[in-house]
Amino acid sequence: MAEQYDVIVLGSGPGGYVAAIRAAQLGLKTAIVERELLGGICLNWGCIPTKALLRSAEIFHYMQHAKDYGLVAKGIEADLEAVVKRSRGVAKQLNAGVTHLMKKNKIAVHMGTGTLTGPTSLTVKGDKGEEKLTARHVIVATGARARDLPFAPADGKRVWTYRHAMTPPEMPTKLLVIGSGAIGIEFASFYSDMGAEVTVVEMLDRVVPVEDADVSAFLEKALAKQGMTIKTGAGVEELKVGASGVSAKIKAKDGKVESAEFSHVIVAVGIVPNTENIGLEKLGVKLDRGFIQIDPYGRTGVKGLWAIGDCVPGPWLAHKASHEGVTTVEAIAQELGNKDVHPHPLDRNNIPGCTYCRPQIASVGLTAAKAKEAGYTVKAGTFPFIGNGKAIALGEAEGFVKTVFDAKTGELLGAHMIGAEVTEMIQGFVVGKTLETTEAELMNSIFPHPTISESMHESVLGAYGRALHI
Template sequence: MADATYDLIVLGSGPGGYVAAIRAAQLGLKVAIVERELLGGICLNWGCIPTKALLRSAEVFHNMKHAAAYGLKAEKIEADLDAVVKRSRGVAKQLNQGVTHLMKKNKITVHMGTGFLTAPGKIDVTSEKGKESLTAKHIIVATGARARDLPFAPADGKRIWTYRHAMVPAEMPTELLVIGSGAIGIEFASFYNDMGAKVTVVEMMDRIVPVEDADVSAFLEKSLTKQGLTIMTGAGIEGLTSDAKGVTAKIKGKDGKIAEQKFSHAIVAIGIVPNTENIGLEPLGVKMERGIIATDGLMRTNVPGIWAIGDVTPGPWLAHKASHEGVIAAEAIAQALGNKDVHPHAMDKSNIPGCTYCHPQVASVGLTEAKAKEAGYSVKAGTFPFIGNGKAIALGEAEGFIKTVFDAKTGELLGAHMVGAEVTELIQGYTIGKQAELVEQDFMQTVFPHPTLSEMMHESVLGAYGRALHI
């Protein structure tokens, strides 16, 4: 049995937990991780990474079906869903093994089992081998979250799915209902549409991807509708029943009328529930609201020695936010244990980018134009379309736009919003700009390489000041 006393124990090994453990180990702390399921957590095994593998298959399939547009011939094209899923699982397995290697490399002890906090600095781990008690000076709670169920129709894995079921489908849906149009819902809607299903998306807000800029939502809805999806906004699910043949949904439309519709399957993507029950937090007096743990900027809870990161803390609930919080917490813990060379910084949530990997992709950082105006800013906004970019036309991906929002008084970049090919890679340029507090002149005076999609970022900034060159 490994030594059961540590400087730090991390409960949960997702992108928040395992990164926190690595950073703490780099700073010379003796670290353990407790994981009940798979190293890498949801993101690597059942979330971000395997869905990207599925979406890549759908993208290649989409391109094959449109080969003629590129002067190519491809006949009798078909998708093998089992093989697509198998590839996705292989990618997840490779990354899970990668995390296992990183734990060994950084001399982090892994305790497989279910952890329970019995006191500040004490965790009991229960596994098939029995129970062991671990102690540590500090504990980070990084237990993540799970899909939220519809109260009247819990997912059964047969006809009503969460994202986990949608990732390893037993059969291809013919008519699919997707409930919720956040990143997860819209990614699966896009995937199954490309794979040949007839997809309907129901969103209770007045537009899809409601956290994005209104212009992006409108463009994406138009694009997905053109691709054959049915999109119902301002609509709700009043009832959902399933049998061996499929699901029947009662959908309340914008007009308030309820219509009954039949589908082969339904995916429920209406948000997440933090995994904070039954791990010992309540008896210790850890402050929570609806299961979400309250923390300060350095990820400390109200109980000394207990920290929390990732999806158990307030949103946005994104893997990269969790990883960054993990680094902040690890550095703050090292500092608390006497390391004078480390200087943790509080998280600035306004600089966290968001990416959605539907077709076309969506990416953003900072305030939308509407939110900037709401906050009292006088704004300058510039939009540049993909159709004005040589590389986009050469790629055959001429649909989309990039929009930047600046403070008219100071030139501060307030937000950037994109929809189109590879925008999930482009957004980081603006994220660095926001983090470094660059102003419009910095972007204007930067030389962007040609021919690239990134030139549209330059043009969008120029456009905000009436100086766009290619439109």
């Protein structure tokens, strides 16, 4: 006889495990199904371990520039094996943390490959053989995987995805990174700081193309100054993998095709949702390029079946998946008669984006260009870190904060930052947008001194011609 639950979550990434915890908090009998590791890609092979790698590279960079701070450090070397070992240790610790959270919240964990046999039933094939589970509601949170190049699939030796790049068999000497989104740029930054000669190829006309154009331009100059070669408006037309390296044909923006040799290649050209072979087709679930189509609360259109995270439309970010998980579970609880929950649909304009390269990038809401396209009359203010005392004292005076407002109402439409620790500062503007703030509240807020966050205040003042320190 099948085991019965109120909610079954298929996938235990940051969307799935958070959804399961919230379901348990609401008194629902909950199970989670995972085929590999609790915590999913983010905790084990994505967000967290990459930040551990980047932190090691950052420390290495500072040690190499100790004299800039009046210090002497000699014989500085990087031990790639030890750096990777630390990163894997961080991932293992967090995986154990999620395991603890499942036990604490009395969530049943079924390890194995789950396949839907109906909207609210599935089988799990794992070490225990085949288990049959049923629920009143099922949430699909199966995530996504790296997209391969059709002419050069990743082999883990010379051509890598992000997963290979996190546990490299050897240190690249000359690295080609295809794609300049967050994943591509973060690994380009890591390997460059670790000593590799890095080339980044981006098909669009600028790096990190989803960001504000001023941020893209600033980052390209910063990366070039660090020694990277940046090719925008370019594409890789061919990769030939050999025993000791990779030959690439790169078509430049002027149409010329150049050949170049690299020791390794990282492919970061997007993701593919993990929605094949899990039973969706037979259920009539609507898909678009493999992504499950949902309403603002996660409903798929098939009664009892919901979806969240990287297997649904983007942005494909861990914190967006977690937020969706809570919203969807509360909508399920509401359907089951809980009158104390009041879920709100996801507002994609309030989802922050962070890229942990050096310098860091963070943003939320509309860029100035997108705001104008949407019909707004825009007021925008930019404040450079060179005008901020804390940034100068830290030796991190490269960067800026840019804010975008509706000139008619004063509504904060967007905020865009590049520089040291901006990924920690962006939440101030996220809270502001969620509270529907205007320039008046931000101007009247007192920012602590000395902090880099004062640049946030100055950018708001600057949008209205009132900046004090520039």
